[in-house]
Amino acid sequence: METSQVMEYARSLYAAHGDKAEAEAAQKAQAAGTPEEADTWKAVRAAIRQLRGPNAS
DSSP states (O other), X not given: OXXXXXXXXXXXXXXXXXXXXXXXHHHHHHHXXXXXXXXXXXXXXXXXXXXXXXXXX
């Protein structure tokens, strides 16, 4: 998945789930059926972390 798509999906997930979005992405990465899918979810999780900012716990 391209970086722009990852960011778009991260924004959507964060808008829908708020602070729980990062945990949701982590769960999906663990449940992924392929390494590529897991990598995509890890990238989404990292993007959500960026969106939340440095002071988010």
